[in-house]
Amino acid sequence: MSANLPSFQRYQLAFTAHIRNPHHQPRPQGVDANRMAVYQEIVFNNLFASVSACFPVAQKVLGKRAWLKLTQAFLREHAANTPIFRQIPEEFLSFLSHTNTHANTDAKTSLPPYLTSLCHYEWIELLVASMPAPELASEKINPAGNLLTEHPVFAPTMQLLHYNYAVHKISLHNKPKQKQSTHLLVHRNTEDLVKFVELNAITFRLLSLLQQNKITGEQALTLLADELAQPHPETIIQFWLETLENLRSQGVIFGTDSSGHGD
Structure with missing residues (x-):
C-alpha cells in the first residue's frame, strides 16, 4: 500500500483487503471486529450466491466444501475488470482460465480438468439469455x-x-x-x-x-x-x-x- 495515497484511500484499501483475505490482511485500525465480520459475510454471501446460481452443475460435481474453498479463493485472488454485479460469473470463468494467476491456490490443485469447460457451458446459457439481439x-x-x-x-x-x-x-x-x-x-x-x-x-x-x-x-x-x-x-x-x-x-x-x- 502506497504511503503517498490520501488517508481515506489507504483506509479503503486496507478495509477491502481484509474482507478479501481476513486471515492474512490485518483489520483496519479502529474497526470493531464484529462489525467487520458483518461486512465480510455480506460481501462473500452475495458473491457466493451469484457464482453458485450460474454454475449449479459445477457446484454439485465439486461438492459443497470444494466449491466453498474455490469461491473463497476467487474472492481472495481475482482482480475483476468490471464492477457490474451480473458479470461476476464471467469473472469467475476468467479466474478459472488463468491458471498461472492462481497456480498455488490450494482450492485449485484438485479441480477436475473439465471444470473450466463445464463452467463455460453453464455460463453460455446466461450469456445467450441476456444477449440483446440486434434487429434484423x-x-x-x-x-x-x-x-x-x-x-x-x-x-x-x-x-x-x-x-x-x-x-x-x-x-x-x-x-x-x-x-x-x-x-x-x-x-x-x-x-x-x-x-x-x-x-x-x-x-x-x-x-x-x-x-x-x-x-x-x-x-x-x-x-x-x-x-x-x-x-x-x-x-x-x-x-x-x-x-x-x-x-x-x-x-x-x-x-x-x-x-x-x-x-
Whole structure:
C-alpha cells in the first residue's frame, strides 16, 4: 500500500483487503471486529450466491466444501475488470482460465480438468439469455429462401461451441474420465428460450464456414466437400442441405439474405 495515497484511500484499501483475505490482511485500525465480520459475510454471501446460481452443475460435481474453498479463493485472488454485479460469473470463468494467476491456490490443485469447460457451458446459457439481439431488417430476409443459392441468415444469438469434454452430459453421477471432442450450437428461439443442439464435427465446420463468410450454402458445401476430399460433391451437398433445412425448422436459420449483400 502506497504511503503517498490520501488517508481515506489507504483506509479503503486496507478495509477491502481484509474482507478479501481476513486471515492474512490485518483489520483496519479502529474497526470493531464484529462489525467487520458483518461486512465480510455480506460481501462473500452475495458473491457466493451469484457464482453458485450460474454454475449449479459445477457446484454439485465439486461438492459443497470444494466449491466453498474455490469461491473463497476467487474472492481472495481475482482482480475483476468490471464492477457490474451480473458479470461476476464471467469473472469467475476468467479466474478459472488463468491458471498461472492462481497456480498455488490450494482450492485449485484438485479441480477436475473439465471444470473450466463445464463452467463455460453453464455460463453460455446466461450469456445467450441476456444477449440483446440486434434487429434484423425483415425486408432483407426471405424466410423461404433457397439455402443453396443464397446466404443463410442465422439467429443473431447463435453461438458455436467446441469443448474437449462432453460438458452437456456431466452430472454428479457422470463425471468424464477422458476427453471427448464435443460440438454444440446454442441459440435463443423466438419464445426467448435458450436451446442447445449437439452437432457432429462436419456440421460444425459447415456452420462455421457460413457464419464467418458471406457465401451461399452451395459455396460452403463445395468447400466442405473439398476439405473432405469427397469424390462426389453432389452427394454431400444434398445430404447437408437437409441438415440446413432442419436447422431452419428449429429457428436457428431465419431464412436467406435476399439483398445479395449478406446479413
